[in-house]
Amino acid sequence: GSASDIVKDNSMTKPVVSNHVAKLIAAGSKVELTSKTKNAKIYYTVDGSTPTTKSKLYTGPIEVTKATTIKAIAIAEGFKVSEASTFTYDVYDAKKGLQIHDIQGESHESPLAGSTVENIEGVVTGTYELNGGQYFYLQTPDAKADNNPKTSQGIIVYAGKDPLTVKVGNLVKITGKVSEYHIDGSSSKTATDLTVTQINMTSGSVKVVEESVALPTPIKITDANLNQKVIDNDSFAKFDPSEDAIDFWESLEGMRVETGTIRVTAPPAYGEFYGVLDTVKAETQNGGMLLTATSATPNLINVRLYTSAETKKVAEAVALKTGDKFTGP
Numbered sequence: 277g278s279a280s281d282i283v284k285d286n287s288m289t290k291p292v293v294s295n296h297v298a299k300l301i302a303a304g305s306k307v308e309l310t311s312k313t314k315n316a317k318i319y320y321t322v323d324g325s326t327p328t329t330k331s332k333l334y335t336g337p338i339e340v341t342k343a344t345t346i347k348a349i350a351i352a353e354g355f356k357v358s359e360a361s362t363f364t365y366d367v368y369d370a371k372k373g374l375q376i377h378d379i380q381g382e383s384h385e386s387p388l389a390g391s392t393v394e395n396i397e398g399v400v401t402g403t404y405e406l407n408g409g410q411y412f413y414l415q416t417p418d419a420k421a422d423n424n425p426k427t428s429q430g431i432i433v434y435a436g437k438d439p440l441t442v443k444v445g446n447l448v449k450i451t452g453k454v455s456e457y458h459i460d461g462s463s464s465k466t467a468t469d470l471t472v473t474q475i476n477m478t479s480g481s482v483k484v485v486e487e488s489v490a491l492p493t494p495i496k497i498t499d500a501n502l503n504q505k506v507i508d509n510d511s512f513a514k515f516d517p518s519e520d521a522i523d524f525w526e527s528l529e530g531m532r533v534e535t536g537t538i539r540v541t542a543p544p545a546y547g548e549f550y551g552v553l554d555t556v557k558a559e560t561q562n563g564g565m566l567l568t569a570t571s572a573t574p575n576l577i578n579v580r581l582y583t584s585a586e587t588k589k590v591a592e593a594v595a596l597k598t599g600d601k602f603t604g605p
Contacts, residue, residue: 289313289358292320292348296363298392298451302370306337311350311358320348327360340365373397376416376530377427379454379473382515384526386473388454396475400446401430401491401532404583406460410435412442413530414450414475415492426517429492430530432459436478447489452480470522473529494532497577499555504574521574536604538577540596541565547582547591554601563599 295308309318318334321327327349338346345364351357368374376398381387398414405411415430422429433450434457435442442448456471504521517524537554541564552565552575559566565573579602581591 287356289316289350289352289355291358292318292350292361294346294361294363296365296394298394299364300366300368300374300388300391300393301340302373303341303367304370305340305365305367307340307346307363307365308337309334309346309348311352313350313352313355313358316350316352316355316358318348318350320346322346329357340367342367373420375420375422375429376414376431377422377424377429379431379475380428380529382424382426384470384512384515384523385456386454389456389473390454392451392453392480393475394451395449396451397447397449397485398431399489399492400442400444400448402444402583403440403442405585408437410437410440411459411474412440413532414448415531417447417489418492421492426515426527428527428529428531430528430532432472432474432530434459434474434476434478435482442482442484445488445491446484447486448482448484450475450477450480450482452477470526492532494534495528497533497535497553499553502553502575502577507572507574521576534605535577538579538602538604539563540598540600540602541573541576542598544581544591544594544596547588548578548580549596550576550578551602552576558599560598562597 290312292309292311296305311318319327319329319331320334321331322344324345327347329351343366345362347360347362349358349360374393374396376396379386379388379393398416400412401415402413412433412435413430414433452475455474455476457474458465458469459472461469504519504524506520508520508522515523517527535553538551539554540549540551542550556575558564581594582588
């Protein structure tokens with residue numbers, strides 16, 4: 277069942293539904309309105325007013341070229357008029373298409389959070405399982421990436437509990453709902469941690485466009501771009517990856533990256549460890565970095581060593597100590 281089947285009583289015409297579940301659609305899209313009550317007539321408005329049987333009669337798809345709100349009712353012989361349905365749409369340039377970097381935006385939170393997005397294209401670059409949930413990383417092909425260092429070209433997709441139907445190297449198009457979510461963390465994560473931008477695909481869909489394509493080129497993390505002096509100095513008032521380390525990592529959220537040799541700066545915990553590029557000067561005799569009352573190391577790199585519950589057990593058993601090195605790339 278769906279919203280189109282729900283009525284207050286059987287004497288009412290079933291409500292109007294649209295063929296577009298997303299609130300953000302390509303300019304020029306055709307919105308088709310239907311009711312599941314046979315031979316129902318649909319009346320609609322596009323000026324925000326409440327529709328009546330004296331409003332415009334729906335006779336065919338409505339072309340949406342700008343931000344538009346459609347309100348519609350349906351009525352069939354022998355039935356009462358349906359409840360009014362409202363469909364609010366914003367539009368994007370159809371030639372450019374909606375890309376992952378549009379969803380990520382220049383911020384720690386997506387400008388499209390809460391919106392359903394359609395036909396988002398990307399290459400599956402990685403997969404992992406967490407608490408029974410299946411996730412994959414999706415990244416815009418290099419040819420369609422923007423040249424804005426503040427916007428990430430990658431995003432995490434939550435696919436639900438069932439086995440994944442995609443694999444690394446698939447070029448896919450997905451439909452789902454954008455959300456800000458605490459995917460992992462401690463019991464206090466909602467109070468202390470930042471959210472991750474994701475597309476929840478459980479009520480959407482995925483279509484494999486091509487089976488095996490080249491993965492997007494990884495961003496090289498070097499002393500040239502990981503050289504921030506502070507973690508954050510403006511309480512998120514300004515998004516500045518070149519200055520604030522926390523903004524730098526946000527600008528790469530979900531993307532493929534590559535580093536040189538990483539030096540471990542603390543023993544691992546929970547299957548993860550922290551380190552720095554080995555070119556960063558050590559501040560302790562064993563290769564570590566100092567945490568002082570007035571400063572913290574802004575150029576720490578967090579490395580997760582697992583992709584599933586099984587590999588996490590292995591990762592948690594890895595014996596690392598401060599000063600150990602992972603040879604890059």
